[in-house]
Amino acid sequence: MVYKSKIGLELSIPLVVVFGGSSVLMVLGDAWPGLLVMLPPLAFIVHMFFTTYYTIDGNILKVNCGFTKQTVDIKTIRKISDDMNWISAPALSLDRLELFFSTYDSVVVSPKDKIGFVKELLTIKPDIELNLKKINLNT
Template sequence: MRFYSEKSPILSLILWGTATAALITGIIDINEEGLGPIVIGVLLALFIGWLWLTTYYEITDNILLVSAGPIRKRIDIYTIRSLNKTRNPVSSPALSFDRIEIVFNMYDSVIISPKDKEAFAAELKKINPDIKVNLKN
């Protein structure tokens, strides 16, 4: 089962605003700086688009796959200890600030932002009922 990342307006503005600014700067500076700035702007926009389209969390058998552009993290669901609501702004495979921290193994964690957090947690608990879930404020 695949869960796509929630996409918050603020983070959308930050990401796409950065890409747009880089492209505009590249276009404005094309005569002075050559093609370098526009190439960088296009590459940045393509990278952000890649992240935008490929950020999801997939549950297959006992594996949770966290995907975001070049990031691919496989987590054994039986090692997940807890799901906790967080607004931690640290860089993560999440396109929203309304996030879940997944604590697994002894000290590992990853922060994600599935659209339907309750359904996501329920699917994980079907596989590992020992997961502690704290998605309330």
């Protein structure tokens, strides 16, 4: 099953304001070289928005974000918690879940369908500890 990343306004609006406002100012000021310099970072950000998703395939969780990919054996996930941290993560929203696996590893994700995502993980490994205050799995 594929879960798209939730796109949060708290991350997308500042990007639109900064890149949009800078682009307008550069066009009005005939600063075309500056506009060309902004295109690669903008292309990278757009690429990330279209390629951030999470796939559950058997017992494997595949986390895709831009050019980075990570796989996690779902059987090693021991805990899922809410996360609102600003630290960089393969998530397009601050409404996140942190999945703790192995001994000291974790990955932060922001699936649009958090309830379906967590329920599917629980069908594969029912003894995952849940520390979720924002979602109710009984709905």
